[in-house]
Amino acid sequence: MARTRNVPSERQRVPPPLIKRRVPSGRGAMEQPNVTHDGDAALSARFWLAVLLTGVATGLFGDLLMGVLSLIERWAFHANTSHYARGVAAASGVHRVLALVIAGVVGALGWYAVRRFLRHQRADVDDAIWRGDAELGMRRSFLTSVTSEVVVGLGASIGREAAPKLMGGASGTAVSRWLQLTAAQRRLLVACGAGAGLAAVYNVPLGGAIFTAEVLVGSLALPTVLPALVCSGVATITAWITLSRGPTYRDIASYHFSGAVMVWSLPAGLIIGLLAIFYVRLIGWVSFHRVRGASILWLMPVTFTVVGILGLWYPQLFGNGQDMAHTAFLGLGSAGVLFALFALKPLVTAATLGAGAAGGLFTPFISTGAVFGALLGIGWSHLWPGSPIGAYALVGAAAMIGASMQAPLAGLVLVLELTHSSLSLALPMMAATAIATFVVRQVDGYSIYSARLPSPEGFARVAISPTVRPTAPVTFEAVEGAPQTLLRRAFDAPRDALYRAWTDAATLKRWWGPRGGVVTDCELDAVEGGEYRITVRDADDLETTVYGTVHGLRAPEGLALTVRLDEQSRDFVEWFRPPESDGADAPLEWHCAISFTESAGSTLVEVLTTYPVVADRDRALAWGVGAWSESFARLDEVLASP
Numbered sequence: 001m002a003r004t005r006n007v008p009s010e011r012q013r014v015p016p017p018l019i020k021r022r023v024p025s026g027r028g029a030m031e032q033p034n035v036t037h038d039g040d041a042a043l044s045a046r047f048w049l050a051v052l053l054t055g056v057a058t059g060l061f062g063d064l065l066m067g068v069l070s071l072i073e074r075w076a077f078h079a080n081t082s083h084y085a086r087g088v089a090a091a092s093g094v095h096r097v098l099a100l101v102i103a104g105v106v107g108a109l110g111w112y113a114v115r116r117f118l119r120h121q122r123a124d125v126d127d128a129i130w131r132g133d134a135e136l137g138m139r140r141s142f143l144t145s146v147t148s149e150v151v152v153g154l155g156a157s158i159g160r161e162a163a164p165k166l167m168g169g170a171s172g173t174a175v176s177r178w179l180q181l182t183a184a185q186r187r188l189l190v191a192c193g194a195g196a197g198l199a200a201v202y203n204v205p206l207g208g209a210i211f212t213a214e215v216l217v218g219s220l221a222l223p224t225v226l227p228a229l230v231c232s233g234v235a236t237i238t239a240w241i242t243l244s245r246g247p248t249y250r251d252i253a254s255y256h257f258s259g260a261v262m263v264w265s266l267p268a269g270l271i272i273g274l275l276a277i278f279y280v281r282l283i284g285w286v287s288f289h290r291v292r293g294a295s296i297l298w299l300m301p302v303t304f305t306v307v308g309i310l311g312l313w314y315p316q317l318f319g320n321g322q323d324m325a326h327t328a329f330l331g332l333g334s335a336g337v338l339f340a341l342f343a344l345k346p347l348v349t350a351a352t353l354g355a356g357a358a359g360g361l362f363t364p365f366i367s368t369g370a371v372f373g374a375l376l377g378i379g380w381s382h383l384w385p386g387s388p389i390g391a392y393a394l395v396g397a398a399a400m401i402g403a404s405m406q407a408p409l410a411g412l413v414l415v416l417e418l419t420h421s422s423l424s425l426a427l428p429m430m431a432a433t434a435i436a437t438f439v440v441r442q443v444d445g446y447s448i449y450s451a452r453l454p455s456p457e458g459f460a461r462v463a464i465s466p467t468v469r470p471t472a473p474v475t476f477e478a479v480e481g482a483p484q485t486l487l488r489r490a491f492d493a494p495r496d497a498l499y500r501a502w503t504d505a506a507t508l509k510r511w512w513g514p515r516g517g518v519v520t521d522c523e524l525d526a527v528e529g530g531e532y533r534i535t536v537r538d539a540d541d542l543e544t545t546v547y548g549t550v551h552g553l554r555a556p557e558g559l560a561l562t563v564r565l566d567e568q569s570r571d572f573v574e575w576f577r578p579p580e581s582d583g584a585d586a587p588l589e590w591h592c593a594i595s596f597t598e599s600a601g602s603t604l605v606e607v608l609t610t611y612p613v614v615a616d617r618d619r620a621l622a623w624g625v626g627a628w629s630e631s632f633a634r635l636d637e638v639l640a641s642p
Helices: 045-077 081-090 093-117 125-130 138-154 162-178 183-202 205-217 222-239 259-288 293-310 322-329 335-354 362-383 389-405 408-419 423-443 495-503 505-511 570-576 614-623 626-640
Strands: 475-478 484-491 518-524 531-537 543-554 558-564 589-599 602-610
Touching: 045 081, 045 093, 045 138, 045 162, 045 183, 045 222, 081 322, 093 138, 093 293, 125 162, 125 183, 125 205, 138 162, 162 183, 183 205, 183 222, 183 408, 205 222, 205 408, 259 335, 259 362, 259 389, 259 423, 293 335, 322 335, 322 362, 322 389, 335 362, 362 389, 389 408, 389 423, 408 423, 475 614, 484 614, 484 626, 495 505, 495 558, 495 589, 495 602, 495 626, 505 518, 505 626, 518 543
Parallel strands: none
Antiparallel strands: 475 484, 484 602, 518 531, 531 543, 543 558, 558 589, 589 602
C-alpha cells in the first residue's frame, strides 16, 4: 500500500516561481536561509528597470566626478591619480602649501553655501538608508560631491569614493521617484546605487555589490544580492567609457603563502583591531564636533594650511592616500617613513573632516592599514625572514578596512579586486581580518560609517554636563489606522509647572529647541485663538520659524496648537513633502493636542499630532525624535532651576 505524505506541494515563495510544484520530498526551497521572499521590496519588472537606470546613471556620474578629479590634479600638480604623490613631490614647498590653502578656501566657500542654502536637502547616504526614507536631495548631493573631488584633487586628505557613492544613492532616489517605487524598494535601490558608485570608480564590481549587501543593507539574501550585483556591474561597465578596466593598484607582485605571514597575521589582527577602535572613535569625535556655520570660512583654510606644511616633509599625506598604499604593496619605503605615514595619515584625515570637509574614509583607512602592515612586517622579518614586505602590507590593508567597516567579506574582496593579486594570501588575510573585526565588534562595534552618523536631526551639538541627571526616555510612535503620531515623556514635576512652561513665553524661550540652538524670537498669546511664533537659530546659524494659533486651553490639563510650516524654505518643503508625494497640495499644517497627566509627583506629557495625510506622518517618524529629546532635556533643567 502506498504511503501518503502530509506535506504541502504548492510553492510558497513571493513572487511564485514558474515551476509550481515542489520536489518529490515536499521540502521547501526557502528552507535555505538566503532563498527568501522578496519582502517589502518586491523585485518587480519596474524595480529591475530602476536598477538598470540607476546603474547607468551611477556609472556616468562616476565618469564625471573622476573627470573633475583628474582635471584638478593635472592643473594643481601636473599629475594623474596613478602618480599623484610623484607630482606633489616634484612641486615646490610653496606650491604644495598654496594648493592646500586654495583647497581650504574653495571647500569652505562651497560647503558653507551648500549647507546654508540647501540645508533641508539630505546628502548623507548612510543615514538616509539606515534611519530615514532613502530620500537624497540631488542638488545638494551633486554640489557636495563636486566640491569634494575638487579639494581632494588639490590635496585634501579625504577619500574620493564618497562623492560617487553619494551620487549613486541620489540617482537611486531620483529614479525611484520617477518610477514611483515603494519606500522599501527605494531604500534597496539607493543602497544598490551607493555601492555601485564605489564599484564604478575603483573598478570593483564584486566588491561594490558585497559592500551594498553587507554594509548598507546587512543581508546576503538573494533579494538583496541580485540587484546589488546587477547595479554594480552595470555601473562599472558604464564607467569604462572613460575609466580604466585595470586594477586600481597596478604591478603588484603575486605574493605566495608562507608560514611567516600566516603566523604573523594572528597577532597583527589583534593589534590592527585595537588600532581600528581608536581610529573609528577619533572619526566619530571629529564628526560630531566638526566646524559648523560661518566658522568654516576661516578654520578650514587654516587647517588645510597646517596639513600643507606637514606635506613639506611628507608629500604622501596629500590626497586620499592611494600612493601610500601602492608603495607599501610594492614593498617599498623605509621603516621611518612608514611609521611617520602610519602615525600622521589618520590625524590629518581626522583634522580635515573636523574642519568641515565632506569626503570618504575608504582609501585613507586602506592606506593606513597597508603602511602599518608593512611596518610590522619589517620588524617581523628580523625574526622570521624570507617573506616580501608587500605581502604584510596587503594583509594589513584587508584587516584594517574590514575591521573599520565591520564588514570582513567586503574588506577582503575589495582588497583582492583592487590589486588583482595574491589570492594565495587569502588565508592570512582572512585570519587577520576576522580577528581584527572580532576585536572591534567585541570592544566597541562602531564602523567608519556608523561613527559618522549625525545626531538625530543633526542636533545635539553641545555635550550635556555630567552634573545633569540622565533624562527620561522619549517615545514617538504612529497611531495605528490614523495620520497621527503620539509623543510621550515623563517629568519629575507637577503639571502646573509643565503647563506654565508651555504657555509662558519667557519660560518657553528657555527650553524650546535643541542644545546649541538659540531662540531669537518667541511670541505667545496664551488665550483662546491667540497666536504664537517661535524662531530658532541652530548651530549652523540657520533660522527656522514655526507659528500658529492656540486653542483648547484647559489649565492645567493641557492645550492645543496648530503648527504651520509654510514659511519654511522651498528646499525644506520639497524635502519634507516632495512634489509627487501623496497630499502634495495639502497645506503644511498640523494639529497638536498636548496633555499633562500627574501621578505621584510626576507628570506625563503626551503630544498627539494629526497630519493632513499619512505620508506626512511617516515622514515625521523618519525625521525622528532628536529635537524633542534635546528640548525636553533642557526643560528638565528649567523645571529643576529656581
